[in-house]
Amino acid sequence: MNITTEFLDKHNVSGPRYTSYPPANFFHTKFTSKDYIEQLIASNDQQPENISLYIHIPFCPQRCHFCGCNTETGQKKSVLERYIQAVKQEIRNVSSHLNVTTRKVTQIHWGGGTPNAIAMHYIEDIMNLIKERFIIDPHAEIAIECSPAYLEFAHIDQMAAMGFNRMSLGIQDFREDVLKVVNRQAPKHPVKEIVDYLRSKGFSGINLDFIYGLPLQTLESVSDTIAKAIEIKPDRIVTFSYAHVPWVKEEQLKLEKIGLPQPKDKMQMLIQNIKQLQDAGYVAIGIDHFAHPDDQLTKAFMSNRLHRNFQGYCTLETTGQVYAFGSSSISQLWGAYAQNHKNINNYMDAIASTGFAIERGYTMTLGQQVVRSVINSIMCNGLLLFEEIAAQFAMSVAEIKEIVQYDASKLADFEKDNLISISAEGIKISNSGRMIARNIAMAFDPDLKQGDTIYSKTV
Numbered sequence: 001m002n003i004t005t006e007f008l009d010k011h012n013v014s015g016p017r018y019t020s021y022p023p024a025n026f027f028h029t030k031f032t033s034k035d036y037i038e039q040l041i042a043s044n045d046q047q048p049e050n051i052s053l054y055i056h057i058p059f060c061p062q063r064c065h066f067c068g069c070n071t072e073t074g075q076k077k078s079v080l081e082r083y084i085q086a087v088k089q090e091i092r093n094v095s096s097h098l099n100v101t102t103r104k105v106t107q108i109h110w111g112g113g114t115p116n117a118i119a120m121h122y123i124e125d126i127m128n129l130i131k132e133r134f135i136i137d138p139h140a141e142i143a144i145e146c147s148p149a150y151l152e153f154a155h156i157d158q159m160a161a162m163g164f165n166r167m168s169l170g171i172q173d174f175r176e177d178v179l180k181v182v183n184r185q186a187p188k189h190p191v192k193e194i195v196d197y198l199r200s201k202g203f204s205g206i207n208l209d210f211i212y213g214l215p216l217q218t219l220e221s222v223s224d225t226i227a228k229a230i231e232i233k234p235d236r237i238v239t240f241s242y243a244h245v246p247w248v249k250e251e252q253l254k255l256e257k258i259g260l261p262q263p264k265d266k267m268q269m270l271i272q273n274i275k276q277l278q279d280a281g282y283v284a285i286g287i288d289h290f291a292h293p294d295d296q297l298t299k300a301f302m303s304n305r306l307h308r309n310f311q312g313y314c315t316l317e318t319t320g321q322v323y324a325f326g327s328s329s330i331s332q333l334w335g336a337y338a339q340n341h342k343n344i345n346n347y348m349d350a351i352a353s354t355g356f357a358i359e360r361g362y363t364m365t366l367g368q369q370v371v372r373s374v375i376n377s378i379m380c381n382g383l384l385l386f387e388e389i390a391a392q393f394a395m396s397v398a399e400i401k402e403i404v405q406y407d408a409s410k411l412a413d414f415e416k417d418n419l420i421s422i423s424a425e426g427i428k429i430s431n432s433g434r435m436i437a438r439n440i441a442m443a444f445d446p447d448l449k450q451g452d453t454i455y456s457k458t459v
């Protein structure tokens with residue numbers, strides 16, 4: 001894979017991230033809890049039959065200055081306890097509309113915030129309720145995002161006993177001076193010891209997250225950090241590009257005052273990360289996601305069974321329709337998206353008064369469901385077979401092409417640069433083309449307006 005600055009420059013345009021299609025900016029407040037309940041009931045007869053659960057914990061002991069999430073610090077114990085009760089109530093209410101006797105849970109994901117910074121008994125309390133209300137598939141992936149700053153080995157024992165078998169650790173950088181200027185605590189224990197301990201307890205798919213583009217980072221220091229990560233041998237490594245949006249998150253101005261790497265330096269960091277990780281044998285799943293060849297994600301990618309939701313990449317086998325709980329969380333059903341109130345007080349009040357807390361959402365048309373399948377296929381598996389999509393929707397290939405407004409001339413530039421190959425069956429994306437899968441997917445998005453600049457850059 002030959003990725004150069006010129007290559008990234010050429011393809012660095014504004015575009016949706018396609019963690020969902022249509023993107024979250026389509027969600028609107030006319031979609032209410034009543035619509036959500038209708039969609040919950042409908043989802044019992046839709047695909048996939050499997051159930052994925054997402055639990056959102058919007059609390060952190062302190063706020064990282066680069067953070068773009070909805071999270072709160074310094075919450076009182078009484079607020080946390082009320083929040084846990086609200087999440088439990090929401091689980092009871094949602095599950096009462098689902099066919100939980102035949103549909104199995106194949107994926108549970110805890111995200112935040114910092115889920116492991118709350119006392120383990122709260123996590124156990126919610127997990128016990130989930131086990132009481134749902135049938136958990138014996139091969140379910142049960143994952144939690146953790147900050148190593150608050151992670152004890154005893155917590156891992158407790159989580160393993162609760163059934164957790166996947167963990168994602170937010171490292172961001174191994175340099176303590178970088179962590180200090182971004183207001184983040186360093187890991188409490190050596191990360192290698194944590195990863196080894198997780199393996200000894202049966203965890204797999206262990207992921208380490210990093211960010212490049214932070215103050216004090218240089219090409220050399222990022223390279224050292226990635227080299228250290230490779231030595232630890234996690235199953236997955238993600239290297240996020242820091243998104244500087246101080247007009248949305250004012251806290252980020254603090255980083256600007258210290259000084260941020262220039263865009264051209266960030267591109268060099270990305271190119272270097274890709275090379276280093278590939279030289280070490282990791283497979284590029286997406287522009288910033290890498291997995292070991294033995295990892296389930298790599299195997300799914302190799303067999304065109306990779307999928308993606310708001311929680312990240314996953315396999316088609318374990319992903320179900322996503323039912324999300326907690327403030328700001330987004331449910332991803334076959335027919336609709338539904339997002340809860342972002343403000344935790346509004347969320348808890350809504351659950352207390354009506355049992356549901358939908359702030360906005362979106363009901364998809366059949367055409368949009370088709371486009372979603374096409375875009376997922378491109379983004380996750382680097383492949384689009386028109387016959388396959390047509391069979392999925394019991395439509396003709398001509399109908400599918402009409403829905404996505406297929407126009408080969410929109411792809412001519414990609415083909416000329418050997419980023420895709422076009423045949424009568426569809427398109428196949430090359431290794432280099434995978435780095436700009438977002439750009440290629442945009443050619444199949446009929447809702448995208450020319451020159452749309454509300455989105456972040458694709459590289």
Ligand code: SF4
Binds near residue numbers: 059170
């Ligand atoms: S730990 Fe994560 S969610 Fe919390 S402030 Fe830092 S980046 Fe944001």
